[in-house]
Amino acid sequence: MATLEAFKTDEKAWWCPGCGDFGVLSALQKALADLDLEPEKVALVAGIGCSGKIGNYINSYNLHVTHGRTLPAALGVKLANPSLTVIAAGGDGDAFAIGMSHFAHAVRRNMDVTYIVMDNHIYGLTKGQNSPTSDPGAKSKASPWGNVEQPVRPLSLAISAGATFVAQGFSGNPRQLTRIIEEAIRHRGFSFVNAISPCVTFNKINTYDFYRKSLVDLEQDPEYRANDRAWALRKLLETGELVTGIVYRDDETLSLEERLPGFLQAKPVAQRTREELEAEKARVRQLIESYR
């Protein structure tokens, strides 16, 4: 039984004091401990960005990939060994700019991976350029006259693309965020958690204060039902996605692994020993002969 301590490391986090990412890290660690997972059975794939450093501070198997490619890599880990709990995490730039295509495809592929986007509406590590979730008009050194693009709406986008689990949490509300992450990990299939995680250094618009004032807990809405797609989309439109909670979930759709023929019935490929692979080799004779 792993404790919260088991998921911590000695390494001092490199984030700015007050950075939202601290809250996401501890919510994740808490969720893993609450779910009684063992550190060695958790694989975390992180992207590039301030957020992407999350894997440096958690005691699990960590793979820190190139910018934007967490989801394909996480898919690879999961395919190699479906017995692992696989988490992908990265920033809003990582997810919705350079990684946008993988995000949309992961959603429709529905592999059993939990994706935590640490959304600060900015490029933190490269010092404050606008990201795809930045507000219209937001100024940055790379857009001194203000952002001319409409922001990506990650929650609606995910739902429209066919996501089976879509939630939003806030680093300033660790208890709720922890619960959401736990549910996400439990979900069989692709679960997307947009974790609002303010950048205290570069983002002077989307601050803790701003969110404390504007976020509403969707689950408190009397009409709330987690599996009502149309309602969720309407609410998101109305609120400009300033909500928290599990916005939508669909527990019926099979995960990718379940749909792959014969896949989950077999021993995880990464666990096959040299001897087992040698033994499987014998079956290749037949395949070769089929070309004769």
Add this chain to the structure above:
Amino acid sequence: MATLEAFKTDEKAWWCPGCGDFGVLSALQKALADLDLEPEKVALVAGIGCSGKIGNYINSYNLHVTHGRTLPAALGVKLANPSLTVIAAGGDGDAFAIGMSHFAHAVRRNMDVTYIVMDNHIYGLTKGQNSPTSDPGAKSKASPWGNVEQPVRPLSLAISAGATFVAQGFSGNPRQLTRIIEEAIRHRGFSFVNAISPCVTFNKINTYDFYRKSLVDLEQDPEYRANDRAWALRKLLETGELVTGIVYRDDETLSLEERLPGFLQAKPVAQRTREELEAEKARVRQLIESYR
């Protein structure tokens, strides 16, 4: 005044007899002629695929790029010379697999480019693998046990991502397709036309017959109003996107070029002569001095 003939070339189209792409080509040519455009003022950026060959058969300025990158290239053309009519065209693989990210970003960027996706629910040129729009369960040599992924729904996706013009036409209904393309080109901002264009060689599911039976003309619906986002999304969900017509349009939102500070007021950068650029050089002295 350009005639339809003006947009034709001598080159014999390389498509299989009966391929849906013929219909898209002639609808596009007709639309350009109807709009009284001159061939030299039209720039067509095409992707890689059977569909991507469209640029080989039309008398205009044609740029045939790498797989999936039509939209950034079209943006480049437009920025260089906003006086051109810029069309991007490519297949469903080009658009929604390798090009997915650019698609989502073009939508929110809203540059004044018309994007025609020739959607045959298959990878034609590489000989019949499933594409992101292929039906669930569809078999191909690369997925002999059937497609395990949920299809991308391009129309809802575009609307959710903030598109200002979303339409679907059918190569089997050239008159309607022509009208749609005309409207799309007239639209000030990013216009997305999903042109259903059956692959008669590899796709035995999504055939002309199938579409003739299942497509409904959304514009004939008594409740139809082109600018009702929620209604459009609901209809698309109900019909599995088996609709034609202009699904959604928003003529209020400014295009990217209109939002770029000072951009449209200036002479198109591609039209500036050597002499004009030399003259602009003088203004650089001040910039240099600002570092002193």
Add this chain to the structure above:
Amino acid sequence: MAASPRVFAWKIGGDQGEGIDSTGTILATVLARAGYWIYGYKWFSSRIKGGHTHFKVRISDRPVNGASSDTHVLVALTQETIDKNIDELLPGGVVLADEAFRPRLPERTPAGVRLVPIPLSEIAKRAGGALMRNMVALGASAYLLGLDLEPFHEFVRRRWGAKGEPVVEANIKALEEGYAFAREHLPGEPFRLPSPDGRPKLTLTGNQALALGAVAAGCRIMAGYPITPATGIMETLAGILPKFGGAVLQMEDELAAVHVVAGAGYAGARAMTATSGPGISLMQEGIGLLSMTETPSVIVDVQRAGPSTGEPTKVEQSDLLALIHGGHGEGPRIVIVPSSVEECFSDGAEAFNLAERFQCPVIVASDLALGEFLHTAEDLPLEQVRIERGALVEGEELRQVGETGFQRYAFTPTGISPRSLPGQPHGQFLATGSEHNVFGHVNEEPENRRRMMEKRWKKLEAVDFPAFTYEGPERPDALVVGLGYTRGVIDEALEALRAHGASVGHLQVRRLSPFPAAELRRRLEGLPFAFLVEQNATGELRFLLEAHDAIPAGVVVEEVHKADGRPFVPEEIARPVAERLGLQGDLEAWLRAGEQLAPVGEAVR
């Protein structure tokens, strides 16, 4: 009866999408089952229907593994086929053409070539429809080549049995009618093929062989994205891996594909991707990640003609430098080059051992000719496949590590560090593309950086994959150096040269990275003359040899390289070497003589 040529060449040509490819494949397969060695070579373009295509089957009683510029029998389904291929016909050759298009021979037709019109379309209609035309042509060809029809029938039953009796019968009828027509109307006796050894051969492409090798080596995850000419690998594995509890994922692009491999390799699976040029360009960043995180991984590049989209259906060997040096920064990669269908198989297997032993990306540089053309093989070296998983660390060792943390990137004399797999207790570590210390923690201290760079490169020093294969006398007067698909072509060229008394050696480069400079230098030392054969415009192999100082002083090096999309044929190699060596005798005549139908004109009376 005509004399039997050394290699007999049958070719069929017509419009793309008309089954040219599969007709050739049927003939090749039937012949290979009968014990012939064959080589099936196609010329095609990036379009699905229309446009000229042709497929040549070269047939012999000993291994034949390359293209040629000679044809004995040309089956023409269009006039374009005749016009584009007539120069290849040898005296005594026959053009079997569909009467329907009123075939005619152009003026420049080589002497002694006969046109034999035959109502293919008409017979086909009778047999069951226009689609049967190729089967009629096959039947007629069977007669012309002196072959029994029964093996063709058997093929039809195996291939189309599942489609029901009527389909089978129509095909058999078409074959028979074609055969009968030819027997009745063709003048003279049929040709005589060399007699085969009777041992059925495997008929397959390099892509198929490579996929089989990967399966044999325990590859269970494949992530790909369709691209000519690499798709065959994904498609072959898609039919196989699910039966082994594995999976093939068609991803959204090559960026995704290579990162699936990164994740799977990290987690302990033997995983691969396969692509061609444009895909390799997209994967460069991901390959760098694999080098930096020391993740075992296999990437296949079935090269095609570039740059950019280039010529997707044409052969070229022009990614060599990009495969070794194409990534930003300096990350070690192993690059190996198969040069036969057997080596496609064994490299497809061995790549996984190299990947796990040296904990780095291994690139197999195949090419379109190897990957897509039909080869025969006696067998594939399955029994030689060994599985070596490298420095995987045991549970017990990890337990001892305990709380202090596992040094995944420990400094060792070989540079190779112990590797734990997710799931193993106490083995947790960070694998990052950022510079890191022995634990994997990000670390930019100059001294750590220096040692880590050194460690990663150090590993390659022990790579023991063969540098090259060599065949010939110890001290030949000329050494011909090739890589990839050119092996078979060079073999034929050297046979001609040797028949004229030349002392020639054949070196086929098998490893490009780490570049075997010392081994090559040693082999070249003291030789008067080396002749490089590579299919590209700039001479990339030459570039590498020079850069690594692998050419000893005194060795004269000439080269033939081209990038016109056509595979090399033996005379392009034999001719310049013969000239250089001042060979006596009529090489030209020999090159063709062996394939000639002697005496001219007798073949078809």
Add this chain to the structure above:
Amino acid sequence: MAASPRVFAWKIGGDQGEGIDSTGTILATVLARAGYWIYGYKWFSSRIKGGHTHFKVRISDRPVNGASSDTHVLVALTQETIDKNIDELLPGGVVLADEAFRPRLPERTPAGVRLVPIPLSEIAKRAGGALMRNMVALGASAYLLGLDLEPFHEFVRRRWGAKGEPVVEANIKALEEGYAFAREHLPGEPFRLPSPDGRPKLTLTGNQALALGAVAAGCRIMAGYPITPATGIMETLAGILPKFGGAVLQMEDELAAVHVVAGAGYAGARAMTATSGPGISLMQEGIGLLSMTETPSVIVDVQRAGPSTGEPTKVEQSDLLALIHGGHGEGPRIVIVPSSVEECFSDGAEAFNLAERFQCPVIVASDLALGEFLHTAEDLPLEQVRIERGALVEGEELRQVGETGFQRYAFTPTGISPRSLPGQPHGQFLATGSEHNVFGHVNEEPENRRRMMEKRWKKLEAVDFPAFTYEGPERPDALVVGLGYTRGVIDEALEALRAHGASVGHLQVRRLSPFPAAELRRRLEGLPFAFLVEQNATGELRFLLEAHDAIPAGVVVEEVHKADGRPFVPEEIARPVAERLGLQGDLEAWLRAGEQLAPVGEAVR
């Protein structure tokens, strides 16, 4: 009063995110305005706050363009700063440290170095808040360096004037209090800097200079994606281009960015992108398209330490091979290498001329040291910028072409074909990444292919961009060869060597593709000894020289290459060359003597 050293080195160190960078920049800017030459060098890492960082300003009365390992004054905001940098302190040097952290000198502190604690935080709080600490330190430094405060005040007014009087006043107060404290409490007289020429210098980074060059050359479209250390180019242009009716687009990734350039270049704009290693890897496919479609385009690579994410904030020159050969297939590219801030400007301009004249992608291979570190310049060569648009075809010519179609890819003696721009009547053509004929139509005929490959490569033969710069005697005893940022460091090293009587030459490579093999060979011919300096692990420049056979027989070549993230300092070059030349005299002493505060201990009594 202390003697004035040749180059005076002031350094400030502390935690990242505490304004270290801008404090250094202020000092540098103020000094440059006063006419000093400065070089501002920073050590930082990929994190926003925390972690040690330092910024060194080297100050001289003549050009200084490289790092050094000496420091005269160290301003320490943390104990870590002292511990990590103390070895650099020269005898007579001073450590000015915030009293607040109770600074102490470690045992290994060089002799003659004084610690001067000063209550920075305390004074700052009085002046207007903790944030003022750096300004207090600057004020104290100003006193210590014998500088007037007025220029600092002026800087404050210019920089913060818009923020209102209170901000300005607080800063000025902090400066003054720091100055006053130092004057009162520091023993002895201040240092004496060399006297400047009084002509205000430009203070800027290579990135800024390159952006200005691009603007001067008419670049009006920039598409980028943020990445260290290239972001500065995008950010600089973002502030400028809209004023010129142009635009800067921050794209979704580098794939998009390079294709915007392709589209804009095709349509006739002067367009560029700028990135660093990982972005270059992603752009490889797009660059191939640019080669194949012959589209003028400019790509800047501000190199950083790789492979993979590597060390984003550390200097390296390890993309050279990838920039030339990284794409699949063989597409011509021009690659040039600036090696000073002035050349960043002129190359940033000239790249556009090359791109349009040779109709191909032009890559400017800059590096982190050039791109991010602060340089001074007398001026930037704006007046020398000429705009040459290459073979643009005129309307009249096109009208004559009329209906037959415009041959965009016509074969010409130079390989350069006339180019039409969208919008021009009769100029319509297809630009495709597939092989094509003179009209741009897709065409895979072998002969057409051969000629097109030849044509594209032919173009490069006429590239007249300088191969290298050379400075030194015609026949030096040793030739030092560098590229990129190393110019300034080599200059200093050679000054030391020459002071000891060595005859040394300095060659800085300016063009990598087409590789100037003949020119380099000619320059090297007959020299006894060449010494290569490059910042990478494998010796990429050496590799290129070998591959192109640019090293004449008999020239002994040695090299120093390293990839530890630290820029070269003069002694790393001077020392081995001196050894090789068997130089007499105490080079070591000289190297430091020029920078020493003589007599030791007098500086601060």
